[in-house]
Amino acid sequence: MKYYAADIVFPVTGPAIKKGIVAMDDHGVIKGIYNQGEVDDSKVEFLKGALIPGFVNAHCHLELSHMEGLVPQHTGLPQFLMKVMNERGAKEKSVDKAMEAADKAMYENGIQAVGDHANSAVSAKVKENSPIQYHTFVEVMALADADVESRIDQAKEIEFHFDYKRSSITPHAPYSCSKTLFKTFKKVVGEDNIISIHNQESDEENKLFRYNKGEFLDFYKQMKLSVDGFRAQARNSLQSFLPYIPTKNKLILVHNTYTSIKDLDFVDRMGRKVYFCLCPKANLYIENKLPKVENFLLGGHEIIIGTDSLASNTSLDILDELKVIHAEYPHLDFNETIKWATINGAKALNIDHELGSLEEGKKPGLVLLEGMESFKLDPKIKVKRIR
Numbered sequence: 298m299k300y301y302a303a304d305i306v307f308p309v310t311g312p313a314i315k316k317g318i319v320a321m322d323d324h325g326v327i328k329g330i331y332n333q334g335e336v337d338d339s340k341v342e343f344l345k346g347a348l349i350p351g352f353v354n355a356h357c358h359l360e361l362s363h364m365e366g367l368v369p370q371h372t373g374l375p376q377f378l379m380k381v382m383n384e385r386g387a388k389e390k391s392v393d394k395a396m397e398a399a400d401k402a403m404y405e406n407g408i409q410a411v412g413d414h415a416n417s418a419v420s421a422k423v424k425e426n427s428p429i430q431y432h433t434f435v436e437v438m439a440l441a442d443a444d445v446e447s448r449i450d451q452a453k454e455i456e457f458h459f460d461y462k463r464s465s466i467t468p469h470a471p472y473s474c475s476k477t478l479f480k481t482f483k484k485v486v487g488e489d490n491i492i493s494i495h496n497q498e499s500d501e502e503n504k505l506f507r508y509n510k511g512e513f514l515d516f517y518k519q520m521k522l523s524v525d526g527f528r529a530q531a532r533n534s535l536q537s538f539l540p541y542i543p544t545k546n547k548l549i550l551v552h553n554t555y556t557s558i559k560d561l562d563f564v565d566r567m568g569r570k571v572y573f574c575l576c577p578k579a580n581l582y583i584e585n586k587l588p589k590v591e592n593f594l595l596g597g598h599e600i601i602i603g604t605d606s607l608a609s610n611t612s613l614d615i616l617d618e619l620k621v622i623h624a625e626y627p628h629l630d631f632n633e634t635i636k637w638a639t640i641n642g643a644k645a646l647n648i649d650h651e652l653g654s655l656e657e658g659k660k661p662g663l664v665l666l667e668g669m670e671s672f673k674l675d676p677k678i679k680v681k682r683i684r
């Protein structure tokens with residue numbers, strides 16, 4: 298048994314404890330949380346900073362790790378997608394190496410679990426050998442009705458390569474999935490299939506759905522994709538596809554940079570729970586815009602945090618993402634945002650019984666925020682994995 302003391306301990310599901318102590322056994326299982334004086338000083342290792350459970354990175358694409366620095370910044374989403382689709386193919390060896398390095402960096406950055414999107418099985422081996430718990434979302438996309446069934450079958454075949462308890466198939470994004478795909482998808486998945494859809498990452502997506510206009514039409518043309526069946530919906534993308542998503546499945550919507558209050562009202566009226574995943578650094582990279590965090594707080598919506606891939610980010614580091622959010626919204630309380638980065642993501646990925654908070658019986662990892670002595674997230678604070 299090891300005892301770790303720090304200036305502050307954030308159990309996440311309970312109040313922060315000044316000069317708290319975390320007891321952990323040899324297997325990394327939490328055995329108790331104590332106050333100063335409750336454990337004999339001679340047994341305790343004292344650390345400077347704040348102790349938190351391992352982070353949950355709710356959105357990544359490990360298989361794009363070799364694309365770090367390849368795509369120019371601030372091009373907007375359609376241009377970004379074209380670049381990724383044209384350059385995602387690379388030599389297997391360099392892809393493997395980049396994925397291994399990214400996985401290692403995430404672990405060192407205190408990340409305990411990852412929701413990871415995949416288009417192939419290339420990341421299966423890295424995930425199998427990783428101390429990180431991955432949930433793999435195999436993406437389905439099809440704009441032509443004739444492709445829908447074969448694409449779903451293909452995704453199921455790829456899913457087979459991953460841990461069956463920690464994988465699911467998911468529609469990729471509103472602009473890459475036809476109405477027929479959404480309808481068919483609903484019929485073929487069970488209730489335990491977690492869904493994770495890119496949502497309103499660009500205003501072009503809303504333009505496409507509202508008016509059938511904008512840069513996505515150029516994107517389809519250039520990629521030689523036929524979207525003849527598509528009609529303007531006179532409403533934002535979210536309001537157009539949400540009614541087709543099975544209601545009992547857990548649903549993560551990723552990005553939400555251009556999600557309006559009206560869209561959120563629509564979600565509430567449908568009475569379904571949604572986890573809104575924010576990936577601020579990727580949003581700045583691609584669109585140079587951040588989602589309106591206050592809109593999600595207003596309605597008490599559940600926020601989770603992701604890094605997205607190295608194709609659209611300079612690091613896979615949840616602390617970096619939190620720093621960007623706190624710099625933009627200085628009034629936010631770290632006691633709240635730490636939940637977004639840990640327990641909320643764990644709930645979304647159905648692993649909150651195992652990790653996401655410092656609670657007896659859980660095995661959440663133990664991470665030190667070096668230099669954190671108050672409840673303020675200073676840009677100078679560094680992440681260090683303890684266990």
Ligand SMILES: [Zn+2]
Nearest residue numbers: 358495605606
């Ligand atoms: Zn993504």
